Amino acid sequence: MKRGEMLAVALALLLAAGSGVLAEPLKFVDCGSKDGNIVEVNVTPCPRQPCLLHKGVSYTVNVTFSSKIDSQGSKAKVYGEMLHVDIPFPLEQPDGCKSGIKCPIQKGHSYSYLNKLPVKSEYPSVKLVVMWELYDDQDGMLFCWKIPVEITS
Ligand SMILES: *[C@@H]1O[C@H](CO)[C@@H](O)[C@H](O)[C@H]1NC(C)=O
Numbered sequence: 001m002k003r004g005e006m007l008a009v010a011l012a013l014l015l016a017a018g019s020g021v022l023a024e025p026l027k028f029v030d031c032g033s034k035d036g037n038i039v040e041v042n043v044t045p046c047p048r049q050p051c052l053l054h055k056g057v058s059y060t061v062n063v064t065f066s067s068k069i070d071s072q073g074s075k076a077k078v079y080g081e082m083l084h085v086d087i088p089f090p091l092e093q094p095d096g097c098k099s100g101i102k103c104p105i106q107k108g109h110s111y112s113y114l115n116k117l118p119v120k121s122e123y124p125s126v127k128l129v130v131m132w133e134l135y136d137d138q139d140g141m142l143f144c145w146k147i148p149v150e151i152t153s
Contacts, residue, residue, distance in 0.1 A: 026051075028145040031131060035071075036142035039064040039110065043117070043147070050127070050148040059117040061132070062100075064110060065143045071105040071136035073097055076115065081129040081146070089130075091115065096134050096142075105136065113143075123151050 025040045027049060042062040043051050053059060074096030079086040093115060097103035100114035113134060127150045134142040 026147055028147050031133075031144040031146050032141055033065070033143040033145070035069045035136050035138070035140040036065045036067045036134075038143050038145055039066060041145050041147070050150055053117070053119045053149050053151050055119050055121045055123060055125075055151065055153050057119055059119065061113075061115045061117055063113040063132070063134075063143060063145070065113070065134075066110040067105050067107055067136075067142060069105070069136060069138070069140070069142075070107050071103075071138070071142070073103060073137055074101060074105060074142060075135045076113075077133045077135065078117075079131045079133075081131055082126065086131065092118075105142070119151060125151055125153060127151075 024047075026043060026046065028038070028041045030038060040063070044060045044062070046052075046059070051059075076091055076094050076096050076099065078089040078091055080089055081087075093099055096113055101111045105111065117130075127148065129146050129148050131144065131146045133144045136142050
């Protein structure tokens with residue numbers, strides 16, 4: 001490649017990353033997914049980690065996982081962890097079957113769970129860990145992941 005072409009490619013990649021077009025899988029901590037396997041966690045836009053969450057912005061969460069069990073339903077719970085305290089985060093739509101998952105969930109199948117993470121303007125500017133869980137019918141976790149984030153104005 002010529003120098004000019006290389007610059008053009010680099011610029012295009014930078015632009016794509018900046019606008020969130022490139023959905024880079026995030027690094028996460030698995031916090032006990034027992035009834036499922038996490039394939040990929042995406043929060044958009046989050047061009048680099050830890051994710052900077054701006055107040056007044058709604059973020060898209062896309063979790064791809066495979067299930068090890070059959071389950072009619074699924075229910076999500078989200079927490080913000082600060083100083084080892086879990087603060088429940090109310091989800092507008094806790095029903096996983098209304099969040100991109102086609103239920104009933106079948107053993108061996110893969111699903112993409114989709115939801116929104118609205119960051120309200122009244123939230124404080126803090127660093128915290130977001131923990132996202134999805135429970136099946138047997139109260140087992142299809143997935144549990146954690147990522148550090150920073151809320152900013
Ligand atoms: C969610 O992520 C998976 C895996 O990267 C991808 O195949 C799927 O298209 C994504 N869904 C949406 C709505 O972005």
